[in-house]
Amino acid sequence: MSALLEVEDLRVAYGKIEAVKGISFSVEAGQVVTLIGTNGAGKTTTLRTLSGLIKPLAGKIVFDGQPLNDVPAHKIVSMGLAHSPEGRRLFPRLTIAENLQLGAFLRKDSAGITQDMQKAYDLFPILGERRNQASGTLSGGEQQMLAMGRALMSRPKLLMLDEPSMGLSPIMMQKIMETITELKSQGTTILLVEQNAQAALSLADRGHVMEIGNIVLSGTGRELLHDESVRKAYLGED
Helix, strand or coil, rough: CCEEEEEEEEEEECCEEEEEEEEEEEECCCCCEEECCCCCHHHHHHHHHCCCCCCEEEEEEEEEEEECCCCCCCHHHHHHHEEEEEEEECCCCCHHHHHHHHHCCCCHHHHHHHHHHHHHHCCCCHHHHHHEEEECCCCHHHHHHHHHCCCCCCCEEEEECCCCCCHHHHHHHHHHHHHHHHHCCCCEEEEECCCHHHHHHHHHEEEEECCCCEEEEEHHHHHHCCCCHHHHHHCCCE
């Protein structure tokens, strides 16, 4: 059985600067796979390329059996690959409900959209309580919940999360990680980019360590958590 997402020898450049230098990895249906590494490692560039926002220099991206290299971003969403971007990228003047509705802009099933909005409110009760509030007035953690909820509104086969805990308090970060764990238990396939390596590897089935555009180490989440080089470089241990 082939993987849901297969990335082979992916290379991405900004002008003459190669940001991703020939990486390969896969994501099986139902898995949580994480990319960890320092700033500038190429993690966000990888996600932006997978979602069609950046055109790759070389390599192959296959999602659900279909090549993605030349598919525009909006078509990639309709194929079932959703991206919750770094920085959340909400529409601050629109309400929570309106932001969620925009996540379903390609769908025509109004009853299903209403049902999925309720699922988002069940997943994040605070959003349901404030559904008519402008998203720009929410806290960072609440905005992250909304960004994740918006991505889920397209009913993705694979959800890509870019730095969901960035800038959040420890309590809010824990809530976001608990939500990712809950989504995993529901069978959601997730590709997670996260600077908190401890949290990411603790819930990931597989992890890949990126450095300067290369994958330098791969393994199960548990293996990488106990790898001495990972513990020193990313978990702050001597």
